[in-house]
Amino acid sequence: MPNASTLDISAIPAAQRAAVLALMDEVTALKDIARRQEHLIAELNHALHGKRSEKLSEDERQLAFEDLSIAQAEVEAEKEQRAAKKSDAATKPAPRRTIGNLPAALPRIEKVIEPDSLICPCGCGVMHKIGEDRTERLDIVPAQLRVIVTVRPKYACRSCTDGVTQAPAPARLIMGGLPTEATLAHVLVSKYADHLPLYRQSQILARAGLDLHRAVLADWVGKAAFHLKPVVDRLAQHLKRSGKLFMDETTAPVLDPGRGRTKTGYLWALARDDRPWGGDAPPGVVYFYAPGRAGENAETFLTGFNGILQIDGYTGYNRLTKSSRKGGAPVLVAHCWAHARRKLKEVFDRDGSDIAAEGLRRIAEIYAVEADIRGTAPGQRLSARKARSAPLVAAFGDWLQAQRRKISSKSRLGEKLNYIHNHWEGLQTFLTDGRVEIDNNRVENLIRPITLNRKNALFAGHDEGGIAWGRIASLIETCKINGIEPFAYLTATLTAIANGHPQSCIDDLLPWNFVPSN
Structure with a gap:
């Protein structure tokens, strides 16, 4: 694909010019993503396989991997978002899971989502249940681990073969991932407000019988940081006015x-x-x-x-x-x-x-x-x-x-x-x-608060980790000085983003506009 410097735009028919320019912009963006990803992978390899004189202690290595993994997850989230815009629901790849089954000992809360109507579209009458889809996601409420079980019954018409109906699956910030938006908020608040590095959070969860590796948590934080970037950018714009x-x-x-x-x-x-x-x-x-x-x-x-x-x-x-x-x-x-x-x-x-x-x-x-x-x-x-x-x-x-x-x-x-x-x-x-x-x-x-986080975490594991640190801390500290509870705000904001909150209404997601639910 030629770039703007080698391609004569004026030679392209007007009807096709916009599409060509859009494609060129997309190629440039993907190249930038690829370069950033290659750089991060090289940094990870160096941290793991560097010279003996450069070997890191266990804490140093954990922090390096933590922040590099967060940055890598941001890149993946951007790639996924771009891919989602170019494909429809029928062609989307199956969501990938980042961990195996959740412990059976965790309590389950079932939420049954029924279709809006059980009347067969062909007019045959009321449909009957023929099955259901069940998905499980890890949910965290303060001091309690539990599993949210989403049940979506399937209904079909007894008189014809075309009348199957089922409620759509609820939106998720991380498609195919285990965490609810409340879980993501909990991890963010724990890391950036309570000053708990991810590998320590992993150790705490392990004591509750939940095996979540630091890399999994880093993946969650990176994707959350990516989706919260527009909110922080808008916050900065408001301040600079x-x-x-x-x-x-x-x-x-x-x-x-x-x-x-x-x-x-x-x-x-x-x-x-x-x-x-x-x-x-x-x-x-x-x-x-x-x-x-x-x-x-x-x-x-x-x-x-x-x-x-x-x-x-x-x-x-x-x-x-x-x-x-x-x-x-x-x-x-x-x-x-x-x-x-x-x-x-x-x-x-x-x-x-x-x-x-x-x-x-x-x-x-x-x-x-x-x-x-x-x-x-x-x-x-x-x-x-x-x-x-x-x-x-x-x-x-x-x-x-x-x-x-x-x-x-x-x-x-x-x-x-x-x-x-x-x-x-x-x-x-x-x-x-x-x-x-x-x-x-x-x-x-x-x-x-930044100083306190620095004291507890020792240092950021990477420049990219410093960027994510600043981004999440911006929302948490703005919540605090406005008397807003950060966990409640981040839960609501991540949920709104997962449900496709329109960019034109992004001001509604700023911390001072948050209205706690009763």
Whole structure:
């Protein structure tokens, strides 16, 4: 099949042009999938058969296989979806099972799905039952394992041979797989909210008599992550429409099988939280994974955002304020007073510096104003800041410059004062807009669950695992800050996707639009 560079599109008849272009796009997409799959297979083989000097410990190998298997499952899900679009129900291959029979000791709950009508279409009368199809799927409710048995009776007419009827099988997110959507939600919440790696979940299930290998769980997580991607992408789009966002980044150690050790990846948190000033937009957070901390990653993640960005003092964000910024207009930066205070606190805790103590006292006065106006409307906040905070900030600025003239810039305290000086413009942004917070603490609080997961899981097993980590964590943490129970939300959302939820109504699947069933 020629590509766009070798094929003269204009030479193709207009009636066939659209079909040819669609086919070329499909070929390109399949090539990309194949390349990604080949890369992942090579990574798996290297983790398993690498040089003796690069051999991994059992925990390291399990985590590597876990995340690579998740990524591989995502690729398979994309291939299956593309194949499903090109074939009708009559030509679809038989669904494949990922495990043998479920333990007989597990309780069974039968759900009988009857046809809408038992009247023979030929008018012969009521049909009678001639058989049934039975399928079993593993279902998990918290602290309980059970098996959902779906029974679909078959009915036929006694007077003719054409009147067989049966209710259609219920939709599944993973065709031919054992897990219900609630089971998938349980595995996701256990891994990304309760910080249980899949091989540990497998060990827990084994104690209940259920033999589910880590690779099976990884397959489930990868497919779920694939189907949830459009929801997370839409969540990011909603956040980037805001006039003000928070951003922060934290390390995400990632296994590098080629070197037999970990490398440092990063999860970047982009968050909205307008509750301190009574904003109508619901809070949310999206985590983007990148293999490094370069500022160009932040620039890429913020494509389409134009507004005020509340950040710490990391210099990588500087490119966002320049006219050469890609993906939008230069952003207005609001720097974090908590970081400024932290710099002085480090010096005070170390040597009890009187100058650092005075700086902390002055910052405390500014924070006292913020405590008084928290929760009020932006206009009220701005008025109070102009009247009360602006003089305090101006006095702090004069004090800062006076101390910098007296103290060596190479001393520990001098370095801290220079940090505050270098971010002075951004530290004053909160005086010009009542929506802006005095610090970046909102997004720092949203980074903590990532840190806890990192501590328990040690590291991600692969860069692709970092991407899935960020995607699922985005939905779970957005649920939590909106007071939504993540397991209930993910169960309902995965079920809706399995039942063909329309792309045009994807906003209905965002966490803040979830309505728990009674």
